[in-house]
Amino acid sequence: MLEKLSASLRKGLERITRLALVDKGAVESLIRDIQRSLLAADVNVKLVHELSDRIRKKAFEKLPSGLSRKEYLIKLVYEELTNILGKEPAEVELKAQKILLVGLFGSGKTTSTIKLAKFYQKRGLKPCVICADTFRPAAFEQLQQLANKVGVPFYGDKNEKDAAAVVKAGLETMKKYDVIIIDSAGRDALDNTLVREIKSIDKAMQPDDTILVIPADIGQEAQRQAEEFNKALGITSVMVTKLDATGRAGGALTACNVTNAKIKFITVGEKPDDLQIYDPKRFVSRLIGFGDLQSLLEKAKEVTDEKSAEKLATGRFDMNDFIAQIGSVQKVGSFGQIMDMMGMSGAKLPAGALNVQEEKMKKWTHIVKSMTKKERAEPEIITTSRIKRIAKGSGTTEADVRELLKSYKQTKKMTKKLSPKRLEKLAKRGGFGALLKKFGAG
Template sequence: MFDALSDRLEKISSGLRSRGRLSDADLDAALGEVRQALLEADVELSVTSAFIAAVRERLQGEALSQSLSPGQQVIKAVHEQLVEVLGGEALKVTYASKPPTVILLAGLQGAGKTTTAAKLANWFKQQGRHPYLIAADLQRPAAVEQLRVLGRSIGVDVYSDSSNPVDVAKKGLKEATRIGRDVVIIDTAGRLSIDQELMNEVKKISKVTEPDYTFLVIDSVTGQDAVHTAKAFHDTLALSGIIVTKLDYDARGGAVLSARGVVGRPVVFAATGEKITDFDLFYPDRMASRILGMGDVLTLIEQAERNVDPDVAAAQASRMMSGEFTLDDFMTQLNQVRKMGSLGGLMKMMPGMSKEMRTAANNVDDGQLNKIEAIIQSMTVRERQNPVIIDGSRRTRIARGSGSSVTAVNQLLNQFTQMKKMMKQMGGGAMPQVPGMGKLSGAVARAQMARGAEVPAGLEALSAGMQAGQRANPPAGGRNNKKKKGGRVTPPKQR
């Protein structure tokens, strides 16, 4: 539903192109689009305005670079600014000289405090610390029980009794000191920022426990209200940082910027899933790309590293470039890609993908991949090594063997041939000399190097190549589409 910022800027970039310096009119037009994009990403209105003003200052009078189009230059500035604001000076957790180090979690109901408390405890445990959890959420039914269950699963003790939250916190802290735990995490009840009574209560807890760190837990799907929440909590508790949760949702997460904008404290941790281990330090560059809908190369790289054997990959790369790519190789890679997650999810992480590619990827389900696998497995070894030999009768046999149709087999073979051709073209000799690849590897290298401020230049070239390939063979595409419609059992996903 959202246009990525780059798509948006492309729409107006014909007007932006080929000038030595961004004119005021161009800047207005471009920043107007940036504003829209930020608002759609749920960045709060006043934060958006302030942010746009800062970007404007940054861009005004800046000479246009030779290598970037004006549109790209705007994106780059926006991205850099986002990283800067989100990152700022990072917060490094220093442990109290007189343990325990006390951490207080606060936030609205449903932001994920209790789960975060457990995840944080687990994170400290991995750092070699001995955490202790205090369940001071006596408000929500069974919240204490929830933390106990989570605590058991990670082997961290949980303190609670049924007196009142302030006493629980006090006694819990005493207990932690007694049994020699060096990190104490206090989970508090979710509360509305305007509920004075509850805000006073959390203030009291903060007073008696004197936390070294107070984190605001904020949900990435939060809308404009994020600033009110953040401000109210900051005024009451003097926050030392922000923890953002539910980053596995497909929200853009502009709330992070909103909260950061009014609190002025860094975002420290990010929760990225339901499992206890889905919790990590916060990476501003990833968040910036996400807010702008620009893909997430770093996560893609990490997933690739986790799931793909580099030796196999290297061997295959050389075969790819020399055009010796076989259906067996394709199968191996298909399986590697599948291990990394859904195609839709992976495509989302890739910058520079066109909308059609994304939509198409979203609509590929496991069934379709299984079908491809079945077709390939129904071929003989020789056929897989050298698909050219597959004639009419072989096609019929393969179709029957895999329980699909000859059309499907044809389609697969056609697309495979195209893909092979393209790979060879891209290879064409030494990889980095080809513009498309150079751009890609440049982006990857930069992203890896700086974990940072550079905008991934995108895979436009590659994507364009793929699409050109698609267009060059309309019959295959047409059949494909038709078949998708007819053969679908579940309704198509709408995103």
């Protein structure tokens, strides 16, 4: 199932968004996460290694302006995934055309014929379907019944064994329809009889588009199939079916990109509406579970600002960094972390208490804004009379100001006690939030 690939890719990326510092180690572990996800989805090993190398090579390139290292890295992963999944989408033209579906036994040709007809019908065209499968006895009835169900005109001839003859008669009968979709017979393998048969259909109809139908459950084996069909018959597009029913879809989708024929459609279920245009970018966006790249980047931006996390790692931070870090944790909505920062565990809090914590964050932000630049850099210099003034200026109480100062002081003290290595580690994990959590400061 795609959900599995999706969940594991997402986990790796989300781990990156939570990091405050992105270093070589972080990139390597992200690459390992991605490798694991892709290999489990049957993506070709060589392809996975190439992708890893590209990410590794580009990870520390000069940053494009306006992007942080973390955002850049997420964008890089997104682009590299899109790259192996086909880059640009194939063009789907909404015009009169003749389409031939080919593929092995059970790949999904007949059901896809109906799905395609429905697709064009919904977009205002007049499609019809023709059964050119004279090999399997029940093929005629199957397509006829499905066509009736969705209200698409059908042509077939139960008594004619020559597929090309059926096609010729069918095209003549169905002249007034603009999108003509022809379903052909499958075989166990692409043998000579199948090649000959499809070639004769091809000659009789001269399709605008010959779509190879490949079931996703064959995984990376799709490459060989696509190459074989392409060599023997010259396919112009690919449709990958049954994406909903297998864990190997990643392999099938990436493998199809070796031929010039692009994946044009995918099917994600058995119903007539379960057909989609294949767009690698949108596919990757959905796969990694973020609406689009933009929201992914925003998410990366929200979490801990890298500079202040870096300062935390060296123990040299001021009130601005302190608030920036707390603010970023708050934005992500990690209430548990905030509550831990306040020295409370979630279990002890009554409902509604979350708002109180949020209130406190707001207060703290106001308090810091009421400090002078110098005070923010060196809160130690704040005197009792200044506490009074700051409380007044920020619309809070003296107790609020004292609480913030105490929290800051404690954090500072803790950072001094820790070895630089441990500090760095903590900073990387989640900045101040993690640090405060660890020591239960409040």
